[in-house]
């Protein structure tokens with residue numbers, strides 16, 4: 247029997263429970279979606295048809311909200327003994343997590359004709375350690391459409407993550423339909439070449455791009471919601487904006503001659519902070535994004551914004567003076583707070599990358615920690631009361647080779663290290679990130695994600711980690727991925743000597759970004 251992420255408490259008892267068509271099912275009204283998800287999934291993978299009954303006393307399997315003791319809203323209990331299988335949960339979401347555990351306990355996903363669905367008698371008590379457990383996916387550098395995103399939603403929901411953060415725009419492309427500004431999808435969504443590192447570093451001359459239609463976004467958001475995942479949109483600003491500025495250069499500092507970027511790295515072209523039109527332009531785009539992404543969080547980026555253009559721009563300098571600000575970093579904060587206020591007025595909680603934060607950043611903006619060498623600064627913010635999401639570069643950046651960021655390092659990441667006890671509750675959770683500059687197809691995407699997603703889920707669930715036990719349970723997940731035909735790294739738990747790690751990492755950076763994948 248295996249459950250990943252590892253539950254808070256598992257007590258194995260003697261005896262076995264067999265799930266077959268004789269097992270009648272009862273559920274409380276408020277848990278019916280999750281209970282039906284269980285019976286539908288069992289039917290889909292095994293053909294076994296479970297029948298619902300109206301009375302608890304007539305049921306063998308039951309999903310109920312307990313009345314006798316104080317259960318937490320995010321908790322579930324599975325009690326399997328004496329020929330009965332019971333789930334206790336107060337909400338559809340916690341019941342859904344119980345269901346995901348049951349599907350793993352009964353090996354439903356790897357069922358083969360003739361198998362018996364059975365599990366050991368047991369008591370499982372479980373709840374997440376963090377409320378925000380996320381994966382980030384960059385669909386700007388390389389575009390991944392509905393089918394791939396849905397597959398990722400399915401994977402992360404089965405591992406009990408609850409947010410998918412979509413990086414929708416960057417220098418190299420803008421990936422959502424926008425109605426008010428038609429040049430966005432005509433110009434910003436396409437580039438005339440791509441920097442490639444596949445044995446040598448070169449730029450091809452192929453037109454590359456695409457974007458999600460609004461209807462596709464709505465379908466995705468609804469599909470994710472049905473699997474208890476909220477999609478968090480990101481419009482990264484004021485940097486990482488070159489694709490938008492290529493279509494509307496009047497909102498840059500230079501005013502002309504910008505093309506959607508083919509190379510990776512950091513561009514000096516930012517939104518012009520001194521142009522009033524910039525603020526209207528971005529608010530219009532935010533309006534359209536807010537309409538199709540109804541979740542509570544909105545990510546405004548804010549990372550890697552060099553101020554070279556602003557320093558040389560008359561409008562930006564005038565704005566700095568008009569606002570009596572001391573630095574262009576403060577001007578960035580002014581702009582970030584402006585859009586934060588706008589989104590807050592629409593009911594959103596705004597998230598920003600930590601390197602864009604200054605002392606004046608709105609106190610309610612959630613800090614998304616990523617940048618190397620800034621741990622101390624982020625910890626101080628958390629200790630002083632700022633809410634944070636943790637994606638440290640050296641543990642949670644899944645675009646880098648396993649040689650550089652081993653599975654074990656991701657697994658053992660402790661977001662609370664160095665944070666004062668009173669402030670630990672300011673850590674909302676953990677997020678793994680996949681930037682896709684060098685992830686050009688789904689094979690590489692899933693190779694980089696699996697099995698890291700499993701390590702992420704156990705780290706973000708955050709209750710009961712045990713790496714040796716995790717490695718054993720990974721075999722169960724690998725059987726599922728095999729059955730689903732997914733590419734994954736079969737050697738992620740193998741030890742690699744330092745020399746080999748350094749060599750592979752060096753080849754990745756200098757010559758061939760696919761080095762680990764091609765050596766499989």
Ligand code: ACM
Nearest residue numbers: 549550599616681
């Ligand atoms: C980032 O990696 N620039 C957030």
Ligand code: ZN
Nearest residue numbers: 499518559562
């Ligand atoms: Zn400017």
